[in-house]
Amino acid sequence: MSETDTRTTDATDGAAPSRRPGRERGRGDGKFGRYGGQYVPEALMPAIEELTDAYERYVLNNEDGFMDEFRERLADFGGRPTPLQRADRLSERYDTEVYLKREDLLHGGAHKLNNALGQVLLAKYMGKERIIAETGAGQHGTATAMAAAHLDMPCTIYMGERDINRQRPNVFRMKLNGSEVKPVTTGRGTLKEAISETMRDWAATVEDTHYVIGSIVGPHPFPVMVRDFQAVISEEAREQAIEKTGGLPTDVVACAGGGSNTMGAFAEFVDDESVALRAVEAGGSTLEVDEEAGVAPNSASLFAGEEGVLHGARTKLLQDSDGQIMESHSVSSGLDYAGVGPELAYLVDEGRVEPVAVDDDAALEGFHRLSSTEGIIPALETAHAFGYLEEHHDELGERVVVNVSGRGDKDLDAAIEETDQRDLPNAPDMSMFTEGI
Amino acid sequence: MAETGNSDAIAAAFADGPAYVPYLVVGDPDYESSKAYVEALDRGGADVIELGLPFSEPIAEGSTIQEALVRSLDAGMTPERFFEFAEEVDVDAAVVCMTYYNLIYQFGTDPGPRPFVERAAAAGIQGLVVPDLPAEEADPLRAACDEFGLDLVFIVAPTTRGDRLDRIMEHVSGYVYVQARLGTTGARDDVSDQTTASLDRLREYDVPKAVGFGISTGEHAERIVAGGADGIIVGSALVDLVAEGVEDDLSAEVVADRLEALSRELTDGAERGYRSRTETVESA
Numbered sequence: 039m040s041e042t043d044t045r046t047t048d049a050t051d052g053a054a055p056s057r058r059p060g061r062e063r064g065r066g067d068g069k070f071g072r073y074g075g076q077y078v079p080e081a082l083m084p085a086i087e088e089l090t091d092a093y094e095r096y097v098l099n100n101e102d103g104f105m106d107e108f109r110e111r112l113a114d115f116g117g118r119p120t121p122l123q124r125a126d127r128l129s130e131r132y133d134t135e136v137y138l139k140r141e142d143l144l145h146g147g148a149h150k151l152n153n154a155l156g157q158v159l160l161a162k163y164m165g166k167e168r169i170i171a172e173t174g175a176g177q178h179g180t181a182t183a184m185a186a187a188h189l190d191m192p193c194t195i196y197m198g199e200r201d202i203n204r205q206r207p208n209v210f211r212m213k214l215n216g217s218e219v220k221p222v223t224t225g226r227g228t229l230k231e232a233i234s235e236t237m238r239d240w241a242a243t244v245e246d247t248h249y250v251i252g253s254i255v256g257p258h259p260f261p262v263m264v265r266d267f268q269a270v271i272s273e274e275a276r277e278q279a280i281e282k283t284g285g286l287p288t289d290v291v292a293c294a295g296g297g298s299n300t301m302g303a304f305a306e307f308v309d310d311e312s313v314a315l316r317a318v319e320a321g322g323s324t325l326e327v328d329e330e331a332g333v334a335p336n337s338a339s340l341f342a343g344e345e346g347v348l349h350g351a352r353t354k355l356l357q358d359s360d361g362q363i364m365e366s367h368s369v370s371s372g373l374d375y376a377g378v379g380p381e382l383a384y385l386v387d388e389g390r391v392e393p394v395a396v397d398d399d400a401a402l403e404g405f406h407r408l409s410s411t412e413g414i415i416p417a418l419e420t421a422h423a424f425g426y427l428e429e430h431h432d433e434l435g436e437r438v439v440v441n442v443s444g445r446g447d448k449d450l451d452a453a454i455e456e457t458d459q460r461d462l463p464n465a466p467d468m469s470m471f472t473e474g475i
Numbered sequence: 476m477a478e479t480g481n482s483d484a485i486a487a488a489f490a491d492g493p494a495y496v497p498y499l500v501v502g503d504p505d506y507e508s509s510k511a512y513v514e515a516l517d518r519g520g521a522d523v524i525e526l527g528l529p530f531s532e533p534i535a536e537g538s539t540i541q542e543a544l545v546r547s548l549d550a551g552m553t554p555e556r557f558f559e560f561a562e563e564v565d566v567d568a569a570v571v572c573m574t575y576y577n578l579i580y581q582f583g584t585d586p587g588p589r590p591f592v593e594r595a596a597a598a599g600i601q602g603l604v605v606p607d608l609p610a611e612e613a614d615p616l617r618a619a620c621d622e623f624g625l626d627l628v629f630i631v632a633p634t635t636r637g638d639r640l641d642r643i644m645e646h647v648s649g650y651v652y653v654q655a656r657l658g659t660t661g662a663r664d665d666v667s668d669q670t671t672a673s674l675d676r677l678r679e680y681d682v683p684k685a686v687g688f689g690i691s692t693g694e695h696a697e698r699i700v701a702g703g704a705d706g707i708i709v710g711s712a713l714v715d716l717v718a719e720g721v722e723d724d725l726s727a728e729v730v731a732d733r734l735e736a737l738s739r740e741l742t743d744g745a746e747r748g749y750r751s752r753t754e755t756v757e758s759a
């Protein structure tokens with residue numbers, strides 16, 4: 039009997055999860071409508087074909103028990119499943135049931151481990167000897183460094199110089215886990231440059247090295263593979279919601295940089311037409327764009343971007359009229375990226391996912407609200423989702439799931455500094471500390 | 476050589492003896508100097524000139540060319556300025572544009588590669604090299620190139636074998652760019668074994684084979700042509716001279732003279748390599 043035949047069917051739904059078309063999208067040819075594809079140097083193509091083959095065998099067909107080992111390690115090393123928790127104060131404030139999917143409780147403090155552990159394990163199954171990865175906030179780098187140490191693989195992380203300065207605790211964590219951290223000094227020194235530099239390393243070392251990309255971006259099969267590793271978020275959340283509340287949520291809200299926590303939180307719900315899917319992007323300081331300087335003071339590529347080709351995929355991008363990629367901006371390094379996963383670009387065009395932008399100020403307010411009223415300090419990336427709740431709670435249905443993609447320990451310095459520059463009604467007075475520093 | 480391309484000028488460039496194919500970034504460090512530099516390459520014996528149109532995310536480029544692209548962008552280079560350059564520059568060599576796909580895709584009001592190729596053809600450009608466009612994604616660009624008579628050059632890497640090689644060789648026109656080693660662009664001191672292996676794999680395909688990535692001296696050129704290459708592509712070694720000019724604040728004339736001199740060294744080396752090949756054939 040085949041894998042799918044033996045699976046118990048979901049009583050409330052009647053179909054096994056993997057039979058749902060939303061979960062199959064992009065698996066065959068890496069295309070999501072007009073988006074996706076494989077726009078990479080020829081030197082990388084054989085590695086990408088090899089990876090596609092490995093993805094199909096090990097991830098989709100569980101060859102050699104790969105998925106079983108992955109799930110077991112996610113549980114034992116990662117601490118899955120993560121809870122779905124009712125947020126009492128927020129529920130009261132917005133007069134709607136607010137549930138939190140607690141990915142901040144995953145080992146490492148963010149959803150990133152789901153993907154990093156999956157890919158490092160896959161690299162092992164493929165016989166690769168070395169791991170490389172890019173990182174923005176340092177969360178993916180940290181997760182990759184942890185997974186590489188756990189699975190005994192040497193690892194090099196590329197990180198923009200500016201991000202190194204914004205996210206020092208994560209740099210220390212990567213080094214403590216035995217990874218090498220290479221600063222990237224080109225451009226503005228953020229995630230975009232780190233991805234380009236990691237691709238350059240890969241072009242030279244492709245024969246024995248696997249590139250663990252950190253979001254649902256890049257050439258096929260990365261967007262589908264990362265989604266499939268992250269989909270555990272919504273697989274759990276969907277069941278937990280049904281169990282706890284007796285039905286599906288009306289809305290799922292997640293922040294979106296490249297979009298991996300986003301697609302992870304959406305994947306199992308894409309085929310549930312009644313569930314509204316809301317992707318919250320970083321609106322930065324403004325949605326206006328400075329063409330002359332090539333700068334977009336935001337990272338809202340779904341909301342404000344145009345179709346183009348970057349880092350191996352056709353997707354929505356922040357670019358000027360010539361097609362040069364803009365420097366993005368966000369108070370949160372993890373959302374500070376000019377592109378977005380091709381699957382999200384497609385789902386937005388189809389009207390299935392609603393993109394919204396939340397600016398730096400609102401994100402910081404969200405950061406303080408969740409911290410002071412629920413006792414959870416969120417990552418600045420995640421805080422955008424709570425900024426959204428405050429601004430748009432009128433538009434939400436009666437049962438909302440918010441993906442708490444990560445915890446805010448890494449952001450404390452940045453959050454206090456950014457708070458100090460603003461007049462935020464709900465922020466504690468920290469001046470006695472900041473002035474003394 | 477067989478009729479493999481759309482451009483007669485490129486076919487002619489490979490018709491007798493080894494082709495010298497230099498690369499420079501247009502607008503590096505500024506528009507006028509770079510015109511003088513490209514003309515110096517022509518005087519130095521260029522058969523085909525690859526003109527780089529800078530993109531903000533050049534994932535196939537090493538640091539030398541990355542920095543040149545930044546200098547050019549900072550000095551205001553745009554696709555339209557690039558085409559004006561191609562129209563104004565006074566060279567006998569065939570001209571090819573090397574850039575990344577997003578700039579080709581975004582040009583003009585309709586998305587898609589056709590407006591870019593139409594404009595390139597009007598500017599006298601004979602072919603395109605697009606490092607982030609593998610054969611799998613190339614159909615629309617290939618169609619536009621066929622429509623306007625441009626060659627579409629593909630890169631073959633040391634890792635390219637079997638079916639992939641066949642697929643690329645079906646698409647390629649003008650010449651095939653044989654990537655001499657894995658990694659990104661950048662001048663090197665040695666000639667890689669990967670080059671010989673790649674040339675061996677390509678021997679049965681009837682299209683000119685130009686080898687690039689890392690060639691920096693006349694001696695490299697000689698060995699690569701002796702090893703069977705139909706042409707040599709030289710980028711970073713030339714861009715290094717431009718960068719030196721910027722660092723040492725040299726006049727455009729001095730830099731142009733150095734570019735011409737290195738070009739002569741490279742073409743002389745390639746000629747020696749070619750003669751050694753024909754001599755071996757004759758004595759056999």
Ligand SMILES: Cc1ncc(COP(=O)(O)O)c(C=O)c1O
Binds near residue numbers: 149294
């Ligand atoms: C906690 C957290 N949330 C979200 C993101 C954004 O990434 P993605 O959009 O891929 O989920 C990051 C990235 O570093 C992150 O650390």
